[in-house]
Amino acid sequence: xxxxxxxxxxxxxxxxxxxxxxxxxxxxxxxxxxxxxxxxxxxxxxxxxxxxxxxxxxxxxxxxxxxxxxxxxxxxxxxxxxxxxxxxxxxxxxxxxxxxxxxxxxxxxxxxxxxxxxxxxxxxxxxxxxxxxxxxxxxxxxxxxxxxxxxxxxxxxxxxxxxxxxxxxxxxxxxxxxxxxxxxxxxxxxxxxxxxxxxxxxxxxxxxxxxxxxxxxxxxxxxxxxxxxxxxxxxxxxxxxxxxxxxxxxxxxxxxxxxxxxxxxxxxxxxxxxxxxxxxxxxxxxxxxxxxxxxxxxxxxxxxxxxxxxxxxxxxxxxxxxxxxxxxxxxxxxxxxxxxxxxxxxxxxxxxxxxxxxxxxxxxxxxxxxxxxxxxxxxxxxxxxxxxxxxxxxxxxxxxxxxxxxxxxxxxxxxxxxxxxxxxxxxxxxxxxxxxxxxxxxxxxxxxxxxxxxxxxxxxxxxxxxxx
Amino acid sequence: xxxxxxxxxxxxxxxxxxxxxxxxxxxxxxxxxxxxxxxxxxxxxxxxxxxxxxxxxxxxxxxxxxxxxxxxxxxxxxxxxxxxxxxxxxxxxxxxxxxxxxxxxxxxxxxxxxxxxxxxxxxxxxxxxxxxxxxxxxxxxxxxxxxxxxxxxxxxxxxxxxxxxxxxxxxxxxxxxxxxxxxxxxxxxxxxxxxxxxxxxxxxxxxxxxxxxxxxxxxxxxxxxxxxxxxxxxxxxxxxxxxxxxxxxxxxxxxxxxxxxxxxx
Numbered sequence: 001x002x003x004x005x006x007x008x009x010x011x012x013x014x015x016x017x018x019x020x021x022x023x024x025x026x027x028x029x030x031x032x033x034x035x036x037x038x039x040x041x042x043x044x045x046x047x048x049x050x051x052x053x054x055x056x057x058x059x060x061x062x063x064x065x066x067x068x069x070x071x072x073x074x075x076x077x078x079x080x081x082x083x084x085x086x087x088x089x090x091x092x093x094x095x096x097x098x099x100x101x102x103x104x105x106x107x108x109x110x111x112x113x114x115x116x117x118x119x120x121x122x123x124x125x126x127x128x129x130x131x132x133x134x135x136x137x138x139x140x141x142x143x144x145x146x147x148x149x150x151x152x153x154x155x156x157x158x159x160x161x162x163x164x165x166x167x168x169x170x171x172x173x174x175x176x177x178x179x180x181x182x183x184x185x186x187x188x189x190x191x192x193x194x195x196x197x198x199x200x201x202x203x204x205x206x207x208x209x210x211x212x213x214x215x216x217x218x219x220x221x222x223x224x225x226x227x228x229x230x231x232x233x234x235x236x237x238x239x240x241x242x243x244x245x246x247x248x249x250x251x252x253x254x255x256x257x258x259x260x261x262x263x264x265x266x267x268x269x270x271x272x273x274x275x276x277x278x279x280x281x282x283x284x285x286x287x288x289x290x291x292x293x294x295x296x297x298x299x300x301x302x303x304x305x306x307x308x309x310x311x312x313x314x315x316x317x318x319x320x321x322x323x324x325x326x327x328x329x330x331x332x333x334x335x336x337x338x339x340x341x342x343x344x345x346x347x348x349x350x351x352x353x354x355x356x357x358x359x360x361x362x363x364x365x366x367x368x369x370x371x372x373x374x375x376x377x378x379x380x381x382x383x384x385x386x387x388x389x390x391x392x393x394x395x396x397x398x399x400x401x402x403x404x405x406x407x408x409x410x411x412x413x414x415x416x417x418x419x420x421x422x423x424x425x426x427x428x429x430x431x432x433x434x435x436x437x438x439x440x441x442x443x444x445x446x447x448x449x450x451x452x453x454x455x456x457x458x459x460x461x462x463x464x465x466x467x468x
Numbered sequence: 469x470x471x472x473x474x475x476x477x478x479x480x481x482x483x484x485x486x487x488x489x490x491x492x493x494x495x496x497x498x499x500x501x502x503x504x505x506x507x508x509x510x511x512x513x514x515x516x517x518x519x520x521x522x523x524x525x526x527x528x529x530x531x532x533x534x535x536x537x538x539x540x541x542x543x544x545x546x547x548x549x550x551x552x553x554x555x556x557x558x559x560x561x562x563x564x565x566x567x568x569x570x571x572x573x574x575x576x577x578x579x580x581x582x583x584x585x586x587x588x589x590x591x592x593x594x595x596x597x598x599x600x601x602x603x604x605x606x607x608x609x610x611x612x613x614x615x616x617x618x619x620x621x622x623x624x625x626x627x628x629x630x631x632x633x634x635x636x637x638x639x640x641x642x643x644x645x646x647x648x649x650x651x652x653x654x655x656x657x658x659x660x661x662x663x664x665x666x667x668x669x670x671x672x673x674x675x676x677x678x679x680x681x682x683x684x685x686x687x688x689x690x691x692x693x694x695x696x697x698x699x700x701x702x703x704x705x706x707x708x709x710x711x712x713x714x715x716x717x718x719x720x721x722x723x724x725x726x727x728x729x730x731x732x733x
Contacts, residue, residue, distance in 0.1 A: 320642055362638060
C-alpha cells in the first residue's frame, strides 16, 4: 500500500476511474504554450524544476529577425589544402551577404617546424661525429652506426611528414635503429643548427635544446624503468607497497624516538647535574623501549613510576570506594588495549604462576603488586607475539621460492622440513601435536590430503624448541 | 613503590593484631592550613588516601535438634575491622538488606558491632550498605555477600559446633579526605593513614574515652574464634615470586610449557 502511495497511484479502483476522467482535463490544462503536447510528454509530463527552455524565447525565435537569413549552397576554398580544390557546403547567408574568411577548420592544420638544412650546412656542422657520446653509447651496447647524409635526409623527411612521431618514423625507416637513436640524431642535428645559425651564443642559450640536450642513455634507462613498472604483477605491487609502508613506519618511529629523546633531554637538564645520571637512565630506557626488542624488565621502572599517581579519575570522583573495585577498574584499563584472547592468556598465566586472579587480601601493596604483575605478563605476551610475527615474516621471505611451485604437497613439506634436521615426516604429522597454532590443518597424517601448507607455520613451531 | 612498600614502617602507631597491613606512604602531600579552623577542617587533602581495612561475611550454625523446616540455621552477617578494631570511627551505621521473605528485610544497625543475626533456611545475597559520618563522606558504600549455610564438601551430617564461615577482606579507600576527618582518625588503629610531612599542622584531637572505644571493637566478640586471619605477607610473597619467575622466563628466553600448552599466541 505504501508503494502505491509513493507512486501516486490510486488505492482503490473506484478512485482510479475518477482519476481517469479528470486526467485528460488536467492534461489539456497543463499543456503549456509554446511546445506541443507530445514534446512536453517527452520530458516526463511534468514541469521541470527550473525552466530548461525559456518559453518566451521560443516564441520570439519563430518570428523573423530584422535581418534576413537564408541558407545557400556555396563553394569554398580551404587554405589548408595544397591544391585548389573547391568544395561546396551550406552557408548561412545574412542579408544576401555570404560570409568571408577562410574555411573555419583551416586553422587547425598545424605542423611541426622541422629545421631544414642545406648541403653546405650539413658539411660544416652536421656530419655525425664519432665523439665521446657516440663512443659511450657504443660501449653501452647501442648499435648506433654513423649516420650518412642520405639517412639524415630521409629521417628529416619522415619527421616532417609524420610530425615528429618517432615511433612511426622508426617503423618507416628501413634501417634497424631504435627510437632513441633517431631522436638522438634529430635533436643533435637541430641543436647544432640552432647553435650554428645564430650570430651570438647568447641568443641561443635560452633555446631549450641547447639548455637540455637529448640524453640517449638516460632516455633508454627511463623507458626501461617505465616498462618494468607497467609490467609489474599485482603481487609485486603489493609487496612494494608493503615495503614502502614498513619503511615509512620505521622512519616515523625513529622520528618519534628522536623526539622523545629530545624531550627528555631538556627535562634532565632542568633537574640538575647531580641527578642527570639517574635521569638519563630512564630517558635511555624509554627510547630503546620503543624498540620492541627490549626485555620487559627495563620497561617496568617507567611504568611503575607513573602508576602510583594514576588512580583513575572516575574513582577519585567517588571519594569512597572499595579497593577491589579500584583494582578491577585499573586492571581493565591496563588490558583495554589487548584482545579477549590475550586477556584470557594473562589469566591463564596468573593461574599457572599460582596467583589468584583476584587477590584474596587486597591491601594497597598487594593490589599494586598484582597490577604490576598483570602488566608485565601483558608486555611479555605482546613481545612474544611480535617476535613470532617477525619470525614468520622472515621465513615467508625465505620460503617464497618454495611457495611458487605448489606442486605436490609432499615436496613443499619436504622443503619446510629441511630446516629441522632429522625430523621424519611421520612424526611431524602423525605424532604429537606440539602446539595449538597449527591445528588449523585438518588431516596431518596423509600427504595427499594435506594442503601445500605454508612453511611459515612449521617454522613457527620451531620456536618451541621441540625435538620431535 | 609496590616493590618496597612492605618494608617501610610508619613511624607512628602500629595496629595490633596479627598480619595487619603496614602503613603505607604516599608520594605527594597536601597544603598546610593556616586560617580559620572550621574552613580548614573541611579542606580536602590532595593526593592523600585513607584506607580502612574491613572484613565482612557470614557465620552460620546448623541448629541440629532445634532445627525446624523454616529455621534450620542460625546465621550472623557482619562487618568488622580487619584487625577487629572499632569501625564506628568512620561508619555511622550499617544497613543490611535481607531477602524479602524476611520480616522487615531492611535492618539498620546504628552502633558497633555492625552485625545482624537471624535464623532461616535459605541462601541468598545480602546487600550491606555502609553510611559514614558526615565529615567522612556523604556517599554510601555498598557491599554484597552471599549467605552460605551449607558446607562445601558433603561431610555427612552437619555439625552444630562447626559453623560455615565465609569472609571477604576488602579496604575502604577514602581519597582526598577532609582535614577534619584526617585529624580525627590519624591515630586510630582501625584506620590506615599516610604519613604527612612534619610541616603539616592538624588541629589536635580530643582523646577518646578508652571504655567507649573498647565497646565497639570485635576483639572479644563471641564469634571471634571463627574469624579468619588475613595475612597479606603470604600474598605478597606469592606475587613477588611470580614476578621473579616472569623475569626468569624473559631472561632465559625460554617459553615454558605449562600443562602441555604454551602461553605464546
